[in-house]
Amino acid sequence: AEMGTARVWGEMGRWTIIVLIQLAKAILRLLLLLWYKAGIQMSPPIVPLNRETQQPDQTYVGRRSSRVVRSLQSTPSLQSRHWGSPQQREESQPKSEEMNQPPTPLGLQETIAESIYITRPLLHLLSLGVWGQRSWKPWLLSAVLDISSLSLLSDLKDLNRRERAELRRRTILLLYYLLRSPFYDRYSEGRILLLLRLLADYVPGVGFITRPLMDYLPAWQKIYFYNWG
Incomplete structure (x- = not known):
């Protein structure tokens, strides 16, 4: 949808469809959280059928x-x-019973934390519109929201297996901030490319993987790490 809209209506249409998609996702997730008491929302949201x-x-x-x-x-x-x-x-x-346990009830603090996590993409898009894509403020705002959400959820006890796995996944995804602009443009890009170049030059056989990765990394970073949805 994003690529098709960009081709037809340009950058303004592209960002419009991004905002609409993220808005729809946030509304549906908030409905699950506040109305249906779905608890911590998983990714993927549905357990694969065994x-x-x-x-x-x-x-x-x-x-x-x-x-x-x-x-x-x-x-x-x-x-x-x-x-x-x-x-x-x-x-x-x-056991399938363990994987399909009901969600852990969330208190006020945990509900606020999950709401922060759900609305973070929208707040990030809003901050990009206000301060621009080259500003550090959207990067810092999103990082603060992610860390705040995880900190508020850390006090929650008796989580089921899937909820613990989801919180671990969110914690690991904090490493993606190293690949997001402007941090990537100023600090990570040169070091990552240097490491890949050293591996390609001095480790036999690795160059078949690292050299194409070096060529594709700028486009990959531009495509996948501007929205953070």
Whole structure:
């Protein structure tokens, strides 16, 4: 939608569709949070279907190797597929009941924290419109909102498995600030390109990966790290 709008209506249309999409996402997420009490919202929001819980496990044991092979009918979904034996899968995979636990009720502080996280993309877009894409203020504002949200949610106890994984994911995503302008333009770009160049020059075989990555990195950073949605 963004690329098509930019081609037809230019930059103004491009940013308009970005704001509309982020506004729609924020409204729906706030509706889930405040009206339906959905708690901490996950990414992805829906647990991938585990077909093994829907049908009996059908396996075949090889006569010579005694290797256990799963039949095609009971092959798990792509998201939950693995290369181990069926017995290993049953030991390593969490129980479906644990993955489908109801959301942890949020108090006022936690609701405010989740609301901050949901509305952060809109506030970031607004700050870009006010101060421009080269200003440090949108970068700092978004960082403060992210850290504040995680800090307010850190006091929440008795989280289920998916909620703990979501908070870990959000914490790891803070590293993306190193790849976002203007921090990337001033500090990260030169160091990242230098590291990739050293790997390409001195580590045999790595250049096949790092050299195309060096060529693509500027376009990749420009496409994926201006919106932060």
